[in-house]
Amino acid sequence: MIKIIGILLILISSALIGTYFLKRHLYYVEDLQMLYKGLTMLESEIYYSKSPLPIALEQIGIRLETNVRLFFIETTKELKKKTGKSISVIWEDIIKKNIEYTYLTSEEERLLVSFGKTLGYLDREMQIKNIMLIKSYLEEQIQQAINYKNQQAKLYQRLGILGGLLISIILF
């Protein structure tokens, strides 16, 4: 009896580990898409309505889901305090502090930080080009991640269950 319970426990937990990896990947894709959406909004806020950044970022923060919105919300809060820091410093701080609450990787962190260096500077054309640059990277990344999900990620789940079975067979 105890053996059966043990086997079940192993099976369930290994299946859960597999699902965790699958889910993690799905959330990563979702965060990438959310970031892409946010940047598209920023693009139109800058290009069409010429809103200043504190207003634009606030609006975007309200409309986004997942923790990616933290980047926008926290930056707005900091900008409104008018501490006299430059926006690239503020943005870098916020990204580094909040990236752990999202599923984004260090590669995206690096990109976002360098994106912040030219945020707000000079003219709209420059802003748009800059946003387009990071968007094209995201597009590629999203595409890759979706392909990966279709091919590989389901494997995790199956591997999890099979791995569990293997362990139980060896043990018992």
Added chain:
Amino acid sequence: MNIKNHLLQVCSPTIQNILNTISYQQFEKIEEIRIRVNQPLFIKNAKEEQFITPYGKWTSYPTEGYICVLEDISLTLELMSDYSLYAFEEEIKHGYLTLPGGHRVGLTGRVIIENGQVKNLKYINGLNIRISHEKIGCADPIIPYVISGNSVYHTLIVSPPGCGKTTLLRDLIRQISNGIPKQSKGYTVGVVDERSEIAGCYQGLPQKNIGFRTDVLDGCPKVEGMMMLLRSMAPEIIAVDEIGSEEDIYAIENVLNAGCKIFCTVHGNSIEDLKTKPVLSALLHKKIFERIIFLSHRCGPGTLEKIMDGTNWERTIL
């Protein structure tokens, strides 16, 4: 919010600390704050120019003054534009920014040209913060000369730069728009504020008191603006700042044809000076303006020199 708080918010921390030592009363008197790369920070009030040391002491020796660095300017600019220089593209193209509170910042730097026109400024190397003083009641002495029974006169304000013509025009607009008890009813005034100087609009909201019957077209070219107001806002008076081009004169004629009164200002010293400028002399010869008001810097900004009757040049009213 007062002038000091407005300005401190938009300066880089170093400059903020230095300016913070200036008292509120002294701030009220400051006309200009100049920040240039690798040059001392200095402050100009009605009487004199003074440098200011890193510890906030006033001095007349340039070598003792705080030397501004490039970072001061770039950070100040970032804060002034609310971190969004791109949102002020149009203004920067014309060499200035408007701050909350209606203060103006003049900019110099490397000009980017495209198709023979100024496209933008980069590598900004100098800022001139021009503090806009709202002098409620400064138009009191001229009001009796502008009102004529049930109407007002076409009025032209003439003065050299920095003598308070915009300040005077603003208060004139405010008083005429609100109406003056026992003297005049209130008139609907349309203001075309091409450089955001009259109403000092920040994100479209007037920061100055310009009266409750006043409509402001902010950042709009004068010629188009006057036509837009005529077509849509039914103004009784149209006010514009710093006329001078031929198109301006043409637009003013349209305003007159529509039966509106006009208040405007122009750079100049005297009637003789105006006559030497081709466009303005043509305007004067049309004898449109019934009142021409001359200002000078003789006893501080806004000294009223004389008031003339523009339809009869022999006649000086004051």
